[in-house]
Amino acid sequence: MSFRKEMEKYRDVDEDELLQKLSEEELRRLEDELEELDPDNALLPAGLRQRDQTKKAPTGTFQRDNLLAHLEKQAKEHPDRDDLVPYTGEKRGKPWIPKTKVVDPILEDVTLEPELEEALANATDAELCDIAAILGMHTLMSNQQYYEALASSTIVNKQGLNSVIQCTQYKPVPDEQPNDTDVEETLLRIKRNDPELVEVNLNNIRNIPIATLKAYAEALKNNTVVERLSIVGTRSNDPVAHALADMLHVNTALRSLNVESNFITGAGIIALVDALQHNSTLQELKIDNQSQPLGNKVEMEIASMLEKNSTLLKFGYHFTQQGPRLRCSNAMMNNNDLVRVVRTDSDGAITFTLSVPELERAFCKKFKFSSKPNKKEKA
Secondary structure (H helix, E strand, O other): OHHHHHHHOOOOOOHHHHHHHOOHHHHHHHHHHHOOOOOOOOOOOHHHOOOOOOOOOOOOOOOHHHHHHHHHHHHHHOOOOOOOOOOOOOOOOOOOOOOOOOOOHHHHOOOOOHHHHHHHHOOOHHHHHHHHHHOOOHHHOOHHHHHHHHHOOOOOOOOHHHOOOOOOOOOOOOOOOOOOOOHHHHHHHHHOOOOOOOEEEOOOOOOOOHHHHHHHHHHOOOOOOOOEEEOOOOOOOHHHHHHHHHHHHHOOOOOEEEOOOOOOOHHHHHHHHHHHHHOOOOOEEEOOOOOOOOOHHHHHHHHHHHHHOOOOOEEEOOOOOHHHHHHHHHHHHHHHHHHHHEEEOOOOOEEEOOOHHHHHHHHOOOOOOOOOOOHHHHO
């Protein structure tokens, strides 16, 4: 409150009257104080970063020769600094003696046959470069030229010693053609149970509605022809996964299902794997590369479910933990061994091919095999 009263006495002051009473020096000082400068802005010229403190009148245009002469005169008039240790001209240390190059006597005594001497004397730079590269000087050739020179008898490097090694120009690989599958037509063919429609490939078709994908799963419940279904990169989510799981409870023709690179969470994946307990025909299931990691708990549940299944032969998923990965691998190996053991012949007969350890595991008992003695040995 006191500060406000202190400032109120300056409210009725006449500024013009005060400025008229100031001297020229006081006006110059006031102008310097009121000037807005930015010393930290390096983009501004020097005149706008600091005050002009030069009181000397300008001497005229810049003359470089006069400036250099003045600097040289000042340097000569400036006294030299005395050395801490006076120079006496005495030489200290050992004198430097250049090392002599040791010449290998073997290289001096190398003599070639007259035919080789003549061939090397008449060889061009390209031929010498090609020979040197083959002998081990790989910097004269690129890898592609080097291996081509080894495989052929012609000169590959035509430019000789003046060639510049550049990286190999690889052929551009064209982009993959878009999937031209007609979604609506394929759905109608599945509903009609078309005998020629064995594989359904909807990969990388991103504009398929979720309702349409669920309709595919509903149509496959009564289909007996389609053996392979792939919906990679179709933005499928958990409702689609649950619809496919319900389909696996009923379908008896599907052999391969691929749902990689989608937005299915752990709940949808568990529903798919759990449906395998009610399906005995699906042999391949791929669920890898989902948008969210499944987690350790989901992986453990997947491993437990796969150990109860005896028909799945291929399971496509990269486990993050070693325990579930090993359990899943053992389950797939056991299923493949079971397929190898049990084979059905063309006439309908079933053939079992079991080793001794497999027999012991199947019957939970040890077997002893005794070889019959030879008659001559017995006599």
